[in-house]
Amino acid sequence: MSPPLLELEEIGKSFPGVIALDGVSVSVSGGEIRALMGENGAGKSTLLKVLGGEHRQDGGTIRVAGEAFSFFGPAEPAAAGIAIIHQELHLAPDMTVAENLSLGAMPRRGPFLDARAMRRRAVAVLKTLGEDIHPDTKVKDLPIGRRQMVEIGKALLRDARIIAFDEPTSSLSARETEILMRIIRDLKAQGRAIIYVSHRMEEVFDLCDSVSILRDGRLVSTHADMKAVSQDQLITEMAGRSIADVYNYQPRDLGETTVSVRGLLGPGLSRPVSFEARRGEVLGFFGLVGAGRSELMHLIYGGVRAEAGDIEINGARMLAKAPPEAIAAGLGLAPEDRKGQGIIPLASVRDNIVMADRNLKGRGPLRDTGREKRLARTLIETLRVKTASAETPISALSGGNQQKAILARWLAAEAQILLLDEPTRGIDVGSRSEIYSLMYSLAAEGRTLLVVSSDMPEVLGVCDRILVMREGALAGELSREAATPDALLRLALPAASDNGDPTLKATSHG
Amino acid sequence: MADAFSNVMRRLNVLGPILLLAVLFTVLAVLVPDFMGVRNLKGLVLSVSLVGAIAATMMLVLALREVDLSVGSIVALAGVLCAEVITTSGSVVLGVLAGLAAGTMVGVFNGVVVARLKVNSLIVTLATMEIVRGLAFLASGGEAVSISQERFYALGSGSLFGIGFPVWITVLCFVGFGLVLNVTVFGKNVLAIGGNPEAARLAGVPVDRVRIIVFALQGLVAGLAGIVLAARITSGQPNTSQGLELAVISACVLGGVSLSGGVASIFGVIVGVLIMGAAQNALNLLDVPTFYQYVVRGGILLLAVIFDRLRQQARRPAPARAGG
Numbered sequence: 117m118s119p120p121l122l123e124l125e126e127i128g129k130s131f132p133g134v135i136a137l138d139g140v141s142v143s144v145s146g147g148e149i150r151a152l153m154g155e156n157g158a159g160k161s162t163l164l165k166v167l168g169g170e171h172r173q174d175g176g177t178i179r180v181a182g183e184a185f186s187f188f189g190p191a192e193p194a195a196a197g198i199a200i201i202h203q204e205l206h207l208a209p210d211m212t213v214a215e216n217l218s219l220g221a222m223p224r225r226g227p228f229l230d231a232r233a234m235r236r237r238a239v240a241v242l243k244t245l246g247e248d249i250h251p252d253t254k255v256k257d258l259p260i261g262r263r264q265m266v267e268i269g270k271a272l273l274r275d276a277r278i279i280a281f282d283e284p285t286s287s288l289s290a291r292e293t294e295i296l297m298r299i300i301r302d303l304k305a306q307g308r309a310i311i312y313v314s315h316r317m318e319e320v321f322d323l324c325d326s327v328s329i330l331r332d333g334r335l336v337s338t339h340a341d342m343k344a345v346s347q348d349q350l351i352t353e354m355a356g357r358s359i360a361d362v363y364n365y366q367p368r369d370l371g372e373t374t375v376s377v378r379g380l381l382g383p384g385l386s387r388p389v390s391f392e393a394r395r396g397e398v399l400g401f402f403g404l405v406g407a408g409r410s411e412l413m414h415l416i417y418g419g420v421r422a423e424a425g426d427i428e429i430n431g432a433r434m435l436a437k438a439p440p441e442a443i444a445a446g447l448g449l450a451p452e453d454r455k456g457q458g459i460i461p462l463a464s465v466r467d468n469i470v471m472a473d474r475n476l477k478g479r480g481p482l483r484d485t486g487r488e489k490r491l492a493r494t495l496i497e498t499l500r501v502k503t504a505s506a507e508t509p510i511s512a513l514s515g516g517n518q519q520k521a522i523l524a525r526w527l528a529a530e531a532q533i534l535l536l537d538e539p540t541r542g543i544d545v546g547s548r549s550e551i552y553s554l555m556y557s558l559a560a561e562g563r564t565l566l567v568v569s570s571d572m573p574e575v576l577g578v579c580d581r582i583l584v585m586r587e588g589a590l591a592g593e594l595s596r597e598a599a600t601p602d603a604l605l606r607l608a609l610p611a612a613s614d615n616g617d618p619t620l621k622a623t624s625h626g
Numbered sequence: 627m628a629d630a631f632s633n634v635m636r637r638l639n640v641l642g643p644i645l646l647l648a649v650l651f652t653v654l655a656v657l658v659p660d661f662m663g664v665r666n667l668k669g670l671v672l673s674v675s676l677v678g679a680i681a682a683t684m685m686l687v688l689a690l691r692e693v694d695l696s697v698g699s700i701v702a703l704a705g706v707l708c709a710e711v712i713t714t715s716g717s718v719v720l721g722v723l724a725g726l727a728a729g730t731m732v733g734v735f736n737g738v739v740v741a742r743l744k745v746n747s748l749i750v751t752l753a754t755m756e757i758v759r760g761l762a763f764l765a766s767g768g769e770a771v772s773i774s775q776e777r778f779y780a781l782g783s784g785s786l787f788g789i790g791f792p793v794w795i796t797v798l799c800f801v802g803f804g805l806v807l808n809v810t811v812f813g814k815n816v817l818a819i820g821g822n823p824e825a826a827r828l829a830g831v832p833v834d835r836v837r838i839i840v841f842a843l844q845g846l847v848a849g850l851a852g853i854v855l856a857a858r859i860t861s862g863q864p865n866t867s868q869g870l871e872l873a874v875i876s877a878c879v880l881g882g883v884s885l886s887g888g889v890a891s892i893f894g895v896i897v898g899v900l901i902m903g904a905a906q907n908a909l910n911l912l913d914v915p916t917f918y919q920y921v922v923r924g925g926i927l928l929l930a931v932i933f934d935r936l937r938q939q940a941r942r943p944a945p946a947r948a949g950g
Binding site for chain 2: 348417419439440441449451456457459460461462463467471472474475476479480481482483485525529
């Protein structure tokens with residue numbers, strides 16, 4: 117085996133109050149694809165940011181082909197031959213592909229841009245990628261998967277020897293993923309070192325040669341041979357405990373039907389959606405990103421107006437035109453984008469918790485500060501929200517505790533139907549366990565929980581029943597007993613059921 | 627550790643403007659002859675009453691993460707209409723009502739376009755600023771409109787307990803909108819929308835309604851200020867109060883209202899208004915030519931915005947959970 121192209125030795129990085137990386141050592145050889153895995157908050161992104169010059173490490177050494185570096189700013193790693201392909205792409209949408217490829221390194225002739233050289237370079241790079249993208253296309257006109265190719269092209273143009281991918285497939289279709297896999301294998305064959313960050317087990321096992329696992333900022337293990345390790349072993353190492361312990365499923369007795377959705381149609385749905393949910397039930401919604409699950413939640417909640425359909429909540433008709441109607445009917449939404457749609461960052465934990473309650477009908481124009489304080493204190497205690505005080509700005513809390521505060525918001529407003537969109541995204545394992553047991557007890561008290569999740573083990577571990585969505589429509593339903601990873605994927609993936617399914621052809625656009 | 631730091635910063639947010647005011651008054655008292663005299667201080671307070679009243683509602687607009695540039699034009703239109711109606715009808719009450727109604731209607735218009743049509747408030751109110759100024763000129767024929775009823779002047783020159791009515795009206799605005807901000811659900815909703823409009827909407831806050839009401843209140847108060855100003859200068863002037871909106875916004879920002887929304891304090895706004903007034907007053911006392919005063923006013927606005935920026939940086943929390 118060739119000597120390591122990239123060596124990270126004892127990398128440490130702390131932020132105020134958090135040790136993000138604690139002596140992490142990873143080395144990757146040329147021609148190797150190394151998976152980097154870990155729960156959210158394990159330190160993967162921080163490690164990539166150190167590698168990309170966004171953060172400077174507090175301790176440790178970065179070596180590229182034996183030479184030690186300490187990066188500051190994005191230009192230095194690029195000069196050393198390192199490229200990071202971020203989850204959010206760093207492209208200028210209004211510029212052409214050719215311009216984007218040369219961004220930051222435009223060829224010049226004297227003081228002028230050498231447009232011909234720029235275009236020539238772009239054509240050459242796109243050819244190496246095997247992509248038929250026209251260099252004069254504006255990036256905003258490319259589908260997301262193609263945009264990623266442009267980002268990879270940028271790395272090739274700079275002759276990057278070390279390329280790190282941060283969850284590159286999270287927004288790609290199955291076909292786009294296949295193309296990406298092929299390109300990454302090509303890069304490997306060219307002798308480059310690849311770091312591949314992903315949550316998706318199948319991809320990692322299919323693509324990677326070796327795997328390093330991070331947990332709580334520390335390196336748990338490195339397995340040099342992917343074939344010598346099992347999926348369960350990886351999950352256990354990432355979580356620091358076995359799967360059963362994380363989810364700790366508690367069965368409940370289900371009551372009468374509380375939510376009945378019939379023929380609901382609106383933006384993001386391709387066919388009418390109908391389903392029912394019962395008192396005490398945790399009903400999962402699984403599917404790929406873009407399958408219409410969040411859209412369905414927003415349609416039920418009135419965040420987006422439905423075009424057609426009928427919704428009954430506890431037997432009463434309710435097709436909300438705006439959230440206040442849904443809230444009055446007993447619904448509450450914990451949105452997927454907690455920062456953008458859930459919390460008011462500058463407001464206190466108390467204000468965030470009582471916000472829905474104080475806007476309920478009949479509360480009057482003046483605030484009852486005493487009541488607000490009591491309510492917030494009680495809920496902070498019962499949900500065990502870790503905060504210095506109720507008056508602390510909610511942005512100072514960890515993701516898990518912010519999520520608990522949002523659940524508290526709906527308990528304060530006495531919501532009976534909770535719509536939880538990716539309730540544990542970006543939340544560390546310890547807090548996730550707490551949120552799961554909270555969910556079980558909320559359901560056991562007679563509430564109905566609709567849980568959207570892209571995290572397969574979570575859906576399998578937590579839900580009483582799972583509805584699978586695909587391309588804006590319900591694709592099927594699985595009981596807890598019948599639900600397996602295979603069964604879920606068969607329903608969720610368009611590619612797996614393309615033959616003899618006329619309805620799919622009608623709705624899919626490639 | 628990080629908590630202690632942000633606590634200090636939060637306290638500085640409240641204390642900062644007061645310290646600045648105290649320092650400014652001390653320096654001016656020493657350097658500027660007659661500054662601390664009762665007559666001068668009364669004049670100072672009267673001179674900021676116009677900016678002050680409008681700043682009380684501008685605080686709500688800014689807290690909403692919006693801005694209203696049309697207030698100066700509303701002041702002119704309300705004054706002109708009030709003068710016209712009083713002169714033609716002979717009724718002071720009708721004149722005042724006309725001025726208030728005009729201001730409120732402009733405010734409602736601003737609010738509806740911003741809230742329902744989702745147009746940036748900077749652009750909307752830039753447009754209405756021009757339109758309303760034009761309407762003021764049209765209504766007056768470009769001339770000052772004299773007022774036939776002299777008892778109307780009392781609104782500008784009368785006083786209670788030795789303090790002029792304009793100052794009382796401004797004080798009422800401060801108290802009223804301070805209460806709105808601090809003890810009502812409405813006030814908290816304004817801050818919530820300014821802090822994160824989408825999160826507020828999904829939590830059941832009636833976002834559009836709150837936006838329209840805030841702009842309507844801004845129009846109403848600017849109309850009221852215009853009427854009081856007309857009474858003080860005993861005529862309706864179509865070209866009055868140009869650039870007033872900038873003085874009002876400067877005062878708010880100096881007082882710690884964040885331009886990026888979600889943060890406001892009526893106490894800070896009062897201090898900001900006084901800082902602006904004191905600076906202007908001192909320049910007058912020192913006989914500094916008007917041309918320099920523009921430079922100083924601009925400088926104060928610039929400082930205010932830089933303060934706002936620094937405060938935001940301090941407010942941004944440390945990454946609670948890095949990585950992932």
